[in-house]
Amino acid sequence: xxxxxDQAMRDGALGLSTALIYPPGHYATTDELIExxxxxxxxxxxxxTHMRSEGQTEPQAVEEALRxxxxxxxxxxxxxxxxxxxxxxxxxPKIVKQIQxxxxxxxxxxxxxxxxxxxxxxxxxxxxxWAADGGLEKLLQRLHDPAMRAKIKVAMASDHPxxxxxxxxxxxxxxxxxxxxxxxxxxxx
Numbered sequence: 001x002x003x004x005x006d007q008a009m010r011d012g013a014l015g016l017s018t019a020l021i022y023p024p025g026h027y028a029t030t031d032e033l034i035e036x037x038x039x040x041x042x043x044x045x046x047x048x049t050h051m052r053s054e055g056q057t058e059p060q061a062v063e064e065a066l067r068x069x070x071x072x073x074x075x076x077x078x079x080x081x082x083x084x085x086x087x088x089x090x091x092x093p094k095i096v097k098q099i100q101x102x103x104x105x106x107x108x109x110x111x112x113x114x115x116x117x118x119x120x121x122x123x124x125x126x127x128x129x130w131a132a133d134g135g136l137e138k139l140l141q142r143l144h145d146p147a148m149r150a151k152i153k154v155a156m157a158s159d160h161p162x163x164x165x166x167x168x169x170x171x172x173x174x175x176x177x178x179x180x181x182x183x184x185x186x187x188x189x
Contacts, residue, residue, distance in 0.1 A: 001032070005039040015045030015074065020052035020061070021164045022125045023132040030064050037072030048077040053164045054084035058095060066102050066109060075108035082113055084166065085159070126167045128155040 005016055016037050019025045037047045047069050051061035062078070069076035078099070083091045102109050124132045124139060131152050132139045142148040156167045 001036055002039050005036050009040055009043035009045055013040075013045065015047055016040040017048040017050075017079075019050040020064075021050055021054070021166070022121070023129055025050075026052070026129045026163065027133075030067065033068050034071045037068050037074055041072045041074040046075045046077055047072065048079060050079045054080075054082055055088060055164055055166075056085070056159055057161055057164075058083060058088075058091070059098060062095060062098050066099075066107060069107060069109060076110070078109070078111035080114060081111040084164075087159075121166070126156070127152055128160075128165075129163050131155075 005013075009015075016033075016039075018028065018033060020028060033047075040047065047065070049065050049068075051058070051065055053061040065076050065078055081095070081099075083089065083095060099109055099111055124136075127139075131142050131148075142152070156165060159165055
């Protein structure tokens with residue numbers, strides 16, 4: 001992976017970017033990311049990240065991004081900064097304060113956001129990471145298995161500190177209930 005980052009930087013890449021909330025990025029460790037970011041740093045690159053969490057463990061995700069930047073000695077850009085989930089509304093001032101504290105200490109860190117309440121992503125991003133473990137073929141096998149689908153539904157019905165359940169918040173659960181009702185009605189017809 002370090003050789004690939006090195007080649008990309010020599011080919012003109014601006015730095016290393018990650019999407020840690022999505023598979024397969026979810027499986028990357030912080031130490032692996034630091035080592036890859038060190039390669040980008042040698043070329044004056046940046047570390048841009050769609051952090052590991054925008055919800056329950058967002059402060060830890062911000063700290064992970066900051067740590068990668070500090071230990072690899074490169075600027076950090078946090079993509080799509082937001083606080084996800086109705087139960088966490090009002091937490092943005094804490095997140096901004098955390099980023100500002102890093103800036104005040106001399107760390108080069110910025111963030112961007114999109115100012116609307118909608119979002120879009122792939123189905124695999126909404127499922128528990130274990131559902132996609134092994135790649136697309138394994139994910140599809142699990143989705144075809146009624147017992148695994150039931151297990152996935154149970155996992156998606158609650159919040160989890162170890163993975164970002166982007167499906168979980170009050171509005172999404174209500175949507176999910178409405179969808180199930182729609183499916184039931186269509187089977188009756």
